[in-house]
Amino acid sequence: MERFLTGDHISQEFNSELGGLRRQLLAMGGMVEQQISDALKALRDGDSALAEKLDASDQEINRIEIALDEAGSHILARRQPAASDLRLILAILKASTDLERAGDEASKIGRLFLLMPVQDRDPANFHELIRLGEAARGLLHGALDAFARVDANAAVSILREDYRIDRDYESFIRQSITYMMEDPRTIRRVFSCISIGRSMERIGDHAKNLCEYVVYLASGKDVRHVRLDEIEELVGPRAG
Amino acid sequence: MERFLTGDHISQEFNSELGGLRRQLLAMGGMVEQQISDALKALRDGDSALAEKLDASDQEINRIEIALDEAGSHILARRQPAASDLRLILAILKASTDLERAGDEASKIGRLFLLMPVQDRDPANFHELIRLGEAARGLLHGALDAFARVDANAAVSILREDYRIDRDYESFIRQSITYMMEDPRTIRRVFSCISIGRSMERIGDHAKNLCEYVVYLASGKDVRHVRLDEIEELVGPRAG
Numbered sequence: 001m002e003r004f005l006t007g008d009h010i011s012q013e014f015n016s017e018l019g020g021l022r023r024q025l026l027a028m029g030g031m032v033e034q035q036i037s038d039a040l041k042a043l044r045d046g047d048s049a050l051a052e053k054l055d056a057s058d059q060e061i062n063r064i065e066i067a068l069d070e071a072g073s074h075i076l077a078r079r080q081p082a083a084s085d086l087r088l089i090l091a092i093l094k095a096s097t098d099l100e101r102a103g104d105e106a107s108k109i110g111r112l113f114l115l116m117p118v119q120d121r122d123p124a125n126f127h128e129l130i131r132l133g134e135a136a137r138g139l140l141h142g143a144l145d146a147f148a149r150v151d152a153n154a155a156v157s158i159l160r161e162d163y164r165i166d167r168d169y170e171s172f173i174r175q176s177i178t179y180m181m182e183d184p185r186t187i188r189r190v191f192s193c194i195s196i197g198r199s200m201e202r203i204g205d206h207a208k209n210l211c212e213y214v215v216y217l218a219s220g221k222d223v224r225h226v227r228l229d230e231i232e233e234l235v236g237p238r239a240g
Numbered sequence: 241m242e243r244f245l246t247g248d249h250i251s252q253e254f255n256s257e258l259g260g261l262r263r264q265l266l267a268m269g270g271m272v273e274q275q276i277s278d279a280l281k282a283l284r285d286g287d288s289a290l291a292e293k294l295d296a297s298d299q300e301i302n303r304i305e306i307a308l309d310e311a312g313s314h315i316l317a318r319r320q321p322a323a324s325d326l327r328l329i330l331a332i333l334k335a336s337t338d339l340e341r342a343g344d345e346a347s348k349i350g351r352l353f354l355l356m357p358v359q360d361r362d363p364a365n366f367h368e369l370i371r372l373g374e375a376a377r378g379l380l381h382g383a384l385d386a387f388a389r390v391d392a393n394a395a396v397s398i399l400r401e402d403y404r405i406d407r408d409y410e411s412f413i414r415q416s417i418t419y420m421m422e423d424p425r426t427i428r429r430v431f432s433c434i435s436i437g438r439s440m441e442r443i444g445d446h447a448k449n450l451c452e453y454v455v456y457l458a459s460g461k462d463v464r465h466v467r468l469d470e471i472e473e474l475v476g477p478r479a480g
Contacts, residue, residue: 073327077321086313187421191420
């Protein structure tokens with residue numbers, strides 16, 4: 001059929017397919033953000049029912065990942081995407097994996113919370129963790145926003161913030177080890193908190209990966225494994 | 241130029257490009273395996289110099305990942321790969337990310353080892369860890385082998401083994417927590433060992449992802465998030 005369509009018609013269809021793929025990814029991102037918010041709310045309110053729901057929504061996110069990948073490879077197979085269109089599809093395929101794994105970490109937070117004895121689920125124990133988690137959620141939100149606008153400058157700012165979260169996470173770990181040593185009765189609880197903190201740090205890492213794809217989309221340069229100052233140079237001075 | 245070539249010539253060139261990409265991925269896999277072996281050897285022999293070298297080889301692996309991705313998207317842009325060829329390229333692009341991250345975990349093991357005080361680097365402390373690490377390396381080796389032969393049955397066997405490693409890892413964690421509680425002076429050291437163990441478990445996870453791509457290559461079905469018994473059913477009874 002398609003070969004009989006005019007070039008314009010084909011390109012219109014193609015654009016609408018690409019737009020659909022992009023929207024699907026951003027919708028998936030929204031779900032993952034919600035998933036993280038719910039995990040944080042479960043900690044903050046000691047809400048076990050909410051924590052239990054996380055696994056179900058994780059499965060929904062998994063389904064979307066598969067559907068997105070299928071749609072993406074379908075477009076690759078039927079169209080012959082050129083430079084920036086091809087980049088967009090490849091970036092979406094990679095981004096969907098990161099979003100899915102960020103969602104996984106959110107449900108893992110729920111599971112770790114539910115594995116803690118009820119008396120340990122006191123929201124007072126999660127103060128520092130919630131701060132870490134909010135920062136990670138903020139990064140992911142910013143990364144999705146930068147992706148939606150293909151804004152390399154915004155992406156670079158988020159990469160810079162991720163370094164800060166990593167530092168905060170490390171100081172959280174050091175502090176936790178000190179707690180355990182000072183009061184060995186806290187070992188089990190603090191260890192659970194460390195595991196939750198690690199999931200949050202990993203969410204930040206996935207947000208960082210998304211930002212690298214944004215720079216790739218905007219500049220065509222693959223900046224994974226490139227130092228932040230070099231990326232900043234590549235992207236150029238921040239406007240405004 | 242290419243449009244003037246005969247179809248046969250184009251397809252020959254294309255096949256050789258695909259073959260090259262596949263070889264590059266397997267070579268990258270070999271380097272990651274070596275990286276893991278070196279990390280384990282550093283633990284086993286208390287070899288700090290070897291542990292220090294891991295970061296340099298990690299950078300080499302990173303470069304190969306970028307080159308592989310570039311070559312893959314180049315082929316996508318210039319050829320119009322059909323069903324199974326497209327699947328192969330997409331699987332290679334995803335596999336390279338997993339291999340790179342498995343390599344990252346190996347160098348993280350080196351860094352964690354070097355962060356331990358010298359008196360804690362006694363190989364006797366790493367007995368259980370080395371067993372875990374060997375198992376993870378074995379999974380990765382098997383996964384690469386299954387990838388090379390596009391052998392879905394072999395891939396499924398490895399998926400099954402990964403479950404066993406996850407179980408061993410969990411019992412290692414439980415045991416470690418018990419150690420810390422029994423003798424709080426070990427907290428710092430045992431915590432480092434737990435972090436190393438986690439990296440090993442993650443290497444196993446990346447091997448598992450590779451196996452899922454092998455099933456995708458062989459059957460066209462995306463089996464991420466699919467239960468193992470369903471995958472086994474899909475792949476069919478094991479020959480022999």
